[in-house]
Amino acid sequence: MQSSVLHKNPRLWFPGGTVVFRAQDTIYRLFPDILSSCSPVFQGLFTVPQPSSQETYEGLPLITLPDQSGDLTALFEAIYAPQDSHIFLSSATSDAYPLEKTLGVLKLSTKYQIEYLRYQALRLLCADHVPLTFDAFDHKGTKWSKSTTTAMKILPVARQCNAIWLLPTLFYLSCALPTDETHDPDEFTQADIDLMDERRIWRGRSLLIQANNREICAPLRMPCDSMELDCSNSKIDLLDSWLDGCPLEFIAWKPTGLCANCLPLMKQEVETAKRRFWHSIPYLFDLPPWEELRKQQDIDLGYAPGAQTDVQN
Numbered sequence: 006m007q008s009s010v011l012h013k014n015p016r017l018w019f020p021g022g023t024v025v026f027r028a029q030d031t032i033y034r035l036f037p038d039i040l041s042s043c044s045p046v047f048q049g050l051f052t053v054p055q056p057s058s059q060e061t062y063e064g065l066p067l068i069t070l071p072d073q074s075g076d077l078t079a080l081f082e083a084i085y086a087p088q089d090s091h092i093f094l095s096s097a098t099s100d101a102y103p104l105e106k107t108l109g110v111l112k113l114s115t116k117y118q119i120e121y122l123r124y125q126a127l128r129l130l131c132a133d134h135v136p137l138t139f140d141a142f143d144h145k146g147t148k149w150s151k152s153t154t155t156a157m158k159i160l161p162v163a164r165q166c167n168a169i170w171l172l173p174t175l176f177y178l179s180c181a182l183p184t185d186e187t188h189d190p191d192e193f194t195q196a197d198i199d200l201m202d203e204r205r206i207w208r209g210r211s212l213l214i215q216a217n218n219r220e221i222c223a224p225l226r227m228p229c230d231s232m233e234l235d236c237s238n239s240k241i242d243l244l245d246s247w248l249d250g251c252p253l254e255f256i257a258w259k260p261t262g263l264c265a266n267c268l269p270l271m272k273q274e275v276e277t278a279k280r281r282f283w284h285s286i287p288y289l290f291d292l293p294p295w296e297e298l299r300k301q302q303d304i305d306l307g308y309a310p311g312a313q314t315d316v317q318n
């Protein structure tokens with residue numbers, strides 16, 4: 006073992022630790038009992054007798070894990086230095102705690118069956134990046150509409166970690182990019198989105214535009230019956246600007262030129278159409294209906310300390 010190429014993580018290098026973990030070129034000196042107490046996978050690892058050919062580092066057993074060091078660091082920080090881990094905060098969108106760390110904790114807490122950290126990672130993703138209801142989406146519409154790249158990063162991890170109840174929103178956000186930007190062929194590869202899901206995004210995008218033109222724009226086609234101000238021309242202008250968009254983009258629309266009869270009617274109709282559309286999102290992306298997804302969400306977010314619920318693998 007060439008120790009010179011290995012980097013000790015200073016915050017996860019405890020002098021009293023009795024085992025050294027390695028991921029890529031980073032090593033951690035830790036207390037195995039703590040890992041065993043929160044992860045049945047690590048517990049199993051430590052109960053298997055180690056072979057005599059076991060690698061060592063400075064006289065301690067060296068266990069090499071196949072994980073990315075960034076992911077493992079985020080996981081170990083959450084376990085051994087929770088005071089420094091933002092995974093427990095109510096919101097963590099900041100440079101200090103980038104999305105990659107939350108995703109790292111989600112990936113490895115799922116893999117190593119560390120239920121309380123999987124819960125924290127999912128909770129944080131929902132708080133910061135993935136609205137799960139129409140009202141939550143609508144409320145923060147401006148913020149979410151800029152989250153396409155973020156959604157594309159989360160999507161494959163949610164898939165891998167079997168948190169499929171996150172997928173309707175993530176698929177929708179992934180589709181909401183302007184067409185010219187989605188034409189970067191490397192974007193899907195960089196985001197690690199597989200071909201099947203890439204296909205769903207392209208097909209879904211086409212279905213979104215159809216749904217927008219058919220349903221969200223439908224109220225604009227209603228005739229104006231005002232005796233004082235005929236607002237038909239304003240409706241034509243609005244229709245021009247709304248066609249070929251994504252159905253939930255018009256969160257804070259401010260229609261101008263509509264008459265007093267049409268304006269409240271339009272708002273009501275558009276709101277109803279958007280809600281109806283939201284309900285259909287899972288169907289557009291080959292996912293189970295919301296009701297079924299909601300049950301899985303309740304299990305995943307229903308973690309409570311001391312309660313033994315199965316991790317959804």
Ligand SMILES: [Zn+2]
Nearest residue numbers: 229236264267
């Ligand atoms: Zn009118």
